[in-house]
Amino acid sequence: LYNFPSKLLENAVNELAKLPGIGKKTALRLVLHLLKGDTINTDALGESIIRLRRDITYCKKCHNISDTEICLICSNLQRDHSIICVVEDVRDVMAIENTNQYKGVYHILGGIISPMDGIGPGNLNIVTLINKAAKGEVKEIIMALSATMEGDTTNFYIYKRLKACLSGRQEFNLTITTIARGIAIGDDLEYTDEITLGRSILNRTPYENTLVKY
Amino acid sequence: LYNFPSKLLENAVNELAKLPGIGKKTALRLVLHLLKGDTINTDALGESIIRLRRDITYCKKCHNISDTEICLICSNLQRDHSIICVVEDVRDVMAIENTNQYKGVYHILGGIISPMDGIGPGNLNIVTLINKAAKGEVKEIIMALSATMEGDTTNFYIYKRLKACLSGRQEFNLTITTIARGIAIGDDLEYTDEITLGRSILNRTPYENTLVKY
Numbered sequence: 001l002y003n004f005p006s007k008l009l010e011n012a013v014n015e016l017a018k019l020p021g022i023g024k025k026t027a028l029r030l031v032l033h034l035l036k037g038d039t040i041n042t043d044a045l046g047e048s049i050i051r052l053r054r055d056i057t058y059c060k061k062c063h064n065i066s067d068t069e070i071c072l073i074c075s076n077l078q079r080d081h082s083i084i085c086v087v088e089d090v091r092d093v094m095a096i097e098n099t100n101q102y103k104g105v106y107h108i109l110g111g112i113i114s115p116m117d118g119i120g121p122g123n124l125n126i127v128t129l130i131n132k133a134a135k136g137e138v139k140e141i142i143m144a145l146s147a148t149m150e151g152d153t154t155n156f157y158i159y160k161r162l163k164a165c166l167s168g169r170q171e172f173n174l175t176i177t178t179i180a181r182g183i184a185i186g187d188d189l190e191y192t193d194e195i196t197l198g199r200s201i202l203n204r205t206p207y208e209n210t211l212v213k214y
Numbered sequence: 215l216y217n218f219p220s221k222l223l224e225n226a227v228n229e230l231a232k233l234p235g236i237g238k239k240t241a242l243r244l245v246l247h248l249l250k251g252d253t254i255n256t257d258a259l260g261e262s263i264i265r266l267r268r269d270i271t272y273c274k275k276c277h278n279i280s281d282t283e284i285c286l287i288c289s290n291l292q293r294d295h296s297i298i299c300v301v302e303d304v305r306d307v308m309a310i311e312n313t314n315q316y317k318g319v320y321h322i323l324g325g326i327i328s329p330m331d332g333i334g335p336g337n338l339n340i341v342t343l344i345n346k347a348a349k350g351e352v353k354e355i356i357m358a359l360s361a362t363m364e365g366d367t368t369n370f371y372i373y374k375r376l377k378a379c380l381s382g383r384q385e386f387n388l389t390i391t392t393i394a395r396g397i398a399i400g401d402d403l404e405y406t407d408e409i410t411l412g413r414s415i416l417n418r419t420p421y422e423n424t425l426v427k428y
Contacts, residue, residue, distance in 0.1 A: 002308055002312075003308055003311050003312065004308070005278050005279050005280055005285055005286065005287070005304060005307065005308075006270065006279045006280055006281045007281055008262075008265060008266050008269055008270055008281060009266065009270070009279050009304070011262045011265075011266070012262040012263055012265075012266040014262075015258055015259040015262040015263075016259070016262075016263075018255070018259070019244050019247065019248075019259075020243070020244070020247055021240070021243075021244075022244075026235070028305060029234070029235075030233050030234070030235075030236075031266065032303060032304065032305070033233065033234055034233075034263065034266065034267060035266070035267060035270060035279075037267075039267050039268060041232070042263050042264060042266065042267035042268075043264055043267070043268075044229055045229040045230070045232070045233075045260075045263055046259075046260040046261065046262075046263040046264035047260065047264070048222075048225045048226040048228075048229040048230075048260075049226055049229075049230075049248065049256050049259055049260040049263070050256060050257055050260035050261070051222060051225075051226075052222050052223065052225070052226040052245065052248065052249065052256065053248060053249060053251075053253050053256035053257070054253060054256075054257075055222055056220065056222055056223070056249060064219050065219050065220045065223050065249075066219055066220055067219075067220045067221055067222060071219055072219065073219075089246060090219060090223070090246065091242060091246070093219065094216055094217055094218070094219075097217050098216075098217065
C-alpha cells in the first residue's frame with residue numbers, strides 16, 4: 001500500500017506500527033513529527049526504550065518493576081508486611097498508591113488468567129505468593145483484580161490454591177478478601193447494572209465504616 | 215500524579231508521552247507492552263528511531279526524504295522533469311504516487327504557511343522552487359496543497375513569487391495550476407457544502423476528460 005521513499009523511514013514506521021493501537025498512518029505521523037524535532041529528543045526516546053527493556057529489574061519480593069533488588073515498598077519497614085495486596089501489574093500498584101489508603105505490601109501477578117490470550121496460571125507469579133502464605137507470616141491477602149470474568153477466574157484459582165496450601169494448619173489464621181465491588185462514587189443508582197447493585201446490597205457495610213476518618 | 219516505582223520506567227513513559235496524541239496513560243500502556251516483549255523488538259524500535267533522525271537525508275532536488283543524494287523519483291529519466299507538483303510533505307508524495315496518475319516530479323515545501331504555528335515562507339523550501347522556475351526548463355507547476363486557508367495562502371504566496379520572477383520573460387511560458395477542487399467521488403450532491411459545489415460548477419470539465427482511459 002505504501003511506497004516509502006526511504007528504507008530508514010519505512011523501518012521506523014514499521015517498528016512503531018507494531019505497538020498496540022498504533023497503525024501505519026499514525027506511525028508515519030509520529031515519525032514525521034520526530035524528523036522535525038531535534039536529534040537530542042529522538043536519541044533520548046530511542047535510548048529510553050532500549051535501556052528500559054535491557055536494564056529493567058523486578059523486585060525479588062513482590063515482582064514489581066524496580067530499580068533496586070528489593071523495591072521501595074517492600075523495603076519500607078513502616079509498611080505492614082503481614083497484609084499483601086494481589087494485583088495484575090504495576091499500573092494497579094500506582095493507582096492504589098495514589099489513593100494513600102493502603103499501608104500493606106503488594107504482590108504483582110504479571111497478568112491475569114486468560115485462556116483466550118494463552119495465559120494460564122503457570123505464566124503468572126502465583127507460586128511465590130503461595131510460598132509467602134505458607135511461611136505463616138501473612139494475616140491477610142487482598143485480591144485487587146479487575147471485576148471481569150478473567151479477574152474472577154484468577155481470584156478463584158488463587159483462593160483454591162491458598163486453601164489447599166493452608167489446610168490442616170489452623171494456627172495460620174489467614175484471611176482472604178477482595179476489594180469491594182459496588183456503586184462507584186458519583187454514580188446514579190438507577191443507571192447501575194443489576195449485578196453490581198445486587199452485590200452492593202449483599203455486601204452492605206455498616207454506615208460508620210463509610211465515614212471519612214480525619 | 216504518578217508514583218513511578220522505577221526511574222527507567224518513568225523516563226520511557228515521559229519520552230513517549232512527548233509524542234503528539236500520546237498521553238501518559240497511553241505511554242505507560244505502550245511501555246508495559248514493550249516490557250512483555252523480547253529485547254530484540256525494543257532494540258529494533260529504539261535503534262530505528264535513533265537512526266532515522268541521525269541518518270535521514272533529503273533529496274537535493276525535491277527535498278523529499280531519501281536514502282540517496284538524489285531521490286528515486288528525481289533520478290528517474292522516465293519521468294517528466296518539466297512538470298513539478300508542489301506538496302507539503304512526504305505523505306502527499308506517497309498518496310499521489312499511489313494513484314499512479316502522475317508522471318512528473320515533485321517539490322516538497324516541508325510545511326505550509328501558518329502564522330498561528332509560527333511558520334512563515336522563510337521556513338519552507340520556496341526559494342529553491344523559484345530558482346527551478348527561473349531556469350526556464352519548467353512547463354507546469356501543479357500546486358497540490360490542502361484545501362484549507364493555510365493551503366490557499368501558501369498557493370497565493372508562491373503564485374505571486376513565481377509571477378514576479380517570470381515577469382518580462384515571455385519566452386518561459388510556465389503554467390501554474392492547482393489540483394481540482396470539487397465533489398469527492400462517491401459524495402452526495404445535496405450534502406456537499408456550497409463553496410465546494412460552487413467551485414465545482416465554475417471549474418466544470420468537458421465530459422470526455424472525465425472518461426477513464428484504458
